[in-house]
Amino acid sequence: MYRNHSESVSPPDLEYIIMAVKLLCVGDIHLGRVLPSPMVDKLGSAVLSPATAWERAVEFAIDNEVDAVLLAGDVVDDIRDRFEALPKLRDGAERLSAAEIKLVAVAGNHDVEALPRLLTLLPGKITLLGENGTWSDVVVQGKSGERVRIVGWSFPHSKDGHYSGNPLDGFTLPDDAVPMVGLLHADLNASGGFYAPVPRSEINATRLSACFLGHIHRPDDLSAMSRPLGYLGSLCGLDATETGPRGPWLAEIHSGGKVSMTHIPLSPMRWEVLEIDAGDISADSAEDAADALISNISEAMAAEFAEMKPELGDTIRAVSWDIALTGRSKAHHPIVEALENDGPGIMESCGGNFDDVDFGVRKIKDRSTPALSVADIAKGVDAAAILARKILALENRDPGMKAILETAGKNIPALAYAGVRRDVDAEIKDDETLRAHLIAAAYDVLERLVAENASEAPK
Ligand SMILES: [Mn+2]
Structure with missing residues (x-):
């Protein structure tokens, strides 16, 4: 196997594993948000919610004996959601604290008011870093004594919930050899705007071994980066645009400061988009078209689901599909009529259960054209x-x-x-x-x- 210079002077892999500090890094949770899917109407928000994903993240952290859990802001969706969020946060914080796992957070633009209030109700359970647009840090000690410094910046208070400054203005790092990991809620590489725009190049120029951000809900491919810098993504997809696997990231910080990342897709629900070729549908009437839509969509969902099942793991409970009809169809008019007359009934009839995972259709969008x-x-x-x-x-x-x-x-x-x-x-x-x-x-x-x-x- 080819080894480059830096690898050849590194200790063997086994030692790496033992010497790593393990951090479970959690992006935007938005406790209090109701997921707008018919799957939630069916299974209930106790099964499918950001709170369920949070519980699972806590379980994962305990089962895998991580040293700390990091929250990158927007833990709570809105100031009015803090009463609903409090017991969930308290339960998780207490379980982590009993397992001697540190819980470290920064505030985001959604919970700049709610999070500090919640923390005063949970004294000693959560360390809030960088309150009100400052930088502060905390040292996390691994099981075998090695240390990592978490350096964090919270979104600042303001009347309109906006902040246009660069979080890195006034940023200094403690001058010691402890590897450092950044944690902040900001708009990476934005050219401006109201959500703390921060240039990637400026983060790159720091001595941080890795830097994890909250704000944008699409996760970056952190596991592909030799020095991970980017968005953790939402803990569970919050609407139909947040497709694909969602969950926290396991970061292992090795003693030399090298960081390896693993995505843990433990969200209870997944949002997906499926294209159906309307050219495959033949129908002489709206009723024919409705029946054909139900059978074609159901078949396609089952096939797609069978394909994605291996990567879903055993924590997934539901898949919410958005269907896009594409292509050119000789039955275009009956299809349009069927969707107009019986859209909700058609969508409801497309649901199913496969290996204890429920799936159903949230929306059918007709993008097909007549042949x-x-x-x-x-x-x-x-x-x-x-x-x-x-x-x-x-x-x-x-x-x-x-x-x-x-x-x-x-x-x-x-x-x-x-x-x-x-x-x-x-x-x-x-x-x-x-x-x-x-x-x-x-x-x-x-x-x-x-x-x-x-x-x-x-x-
Ligand atoms: Mn957010």
């Missing part, structure tokens, strides 16, 4: 042909696209009001979203025009 030959239709002289030419201009980004977007942009409040597209649920915030909505809406109308032309054609 029409737009190019052929565009050759005509009627209204359908004019519309088809506009679709082609948008799809191919022809020079004509700009004028179409400009006209639509001026009229879009009126169009949205008229329900130009049934699933317009997102803000039309730029030309790209406008273009996508126009294409979808135009296909809807074109499909109807073509159907009308066909029924009016001389027999």
Whole structure:
């Protein structure tokens, strides 16, 4: 095996393992947040909640004899959630303290008020670092005597919950040989903004062996970094955008300051997005389409689930799916009708249970288009042909696209009001979203025009 210079002078792996300080690093928990999924309606928030994920993290820390648990802020979702969060936090803190595991936290923008209040109600159980935009540190001692210094910065108090300063302004590190790990709630590499923008290059220039951040909920791939610096991610996905495995990170800080990271995906629920090709659905009526949707979606979920099961481990209880219908479909009109008439019933019928894991559909988004030959239709002289030419201009980004977007942009409040597209649920915030909505809406109308032309054609 090839070994580079630094590896060749390192002690053998076994010694590494024994000499490591073990930290369980927990990103944004947001205690008090209700997960907006039908799976929660089904199983209850005692089973699927940030609090469940927190309990599991505490269990993991105790079972794996870590030396400290670090919380990177946004432990509590909101000041009003602190009463609900208190017993959960107290229970975890007491169990960790009984196991002689230190609990260290910094405050985030969500709990800048709530966390310090909670800590005064839990005296001696949690060490809060860097209160109100300062830096402070605490030394964690490993089982065999080696030490790591945790250096932390909490989001500062302010009237509007904003802070535009750089957390590293005024940052100094104690001058000793103890390896150091940073912990803060900030906006990594943001060019500005209200959530403590901090340049990665400035963190890199410090002597920190690793630096863990809260704020952005998507976890960075910390295990791939030789010097881990980045977001821990939310402890459990908090909404449908927070897909993929979620959980805390086990950080092992070796005596020379080398850090190895392992993601522990212990969140009780996982959010996923699944694309279904509407081209595979054939239907003559809305009822046919509903049945076909139920069977195609259920089959696809089961297949996808079987594939992801090995990596889910035994802590997962539910998967919440968002379904996106894609492709070109000859049954587009029946599908649209089925979703309009029976959307909730269709989604409910797609649920299931597989190996004690429940799964169900939160939303079906129709991004499919009718299987029409737009190019052929565009050759005509009627209204359908004019519309088809506009679709082609948008799809191919022809020079004509700009004028179409400009006209639509001026009229879009009126169009949205008229329900130009049934699933317009997102803000039309730029030309790209406008273009996508126009294409979808135009296909809807074109499909109807073509159907009308066909029924009016001389027999
Ligand atoms: Mn957060």
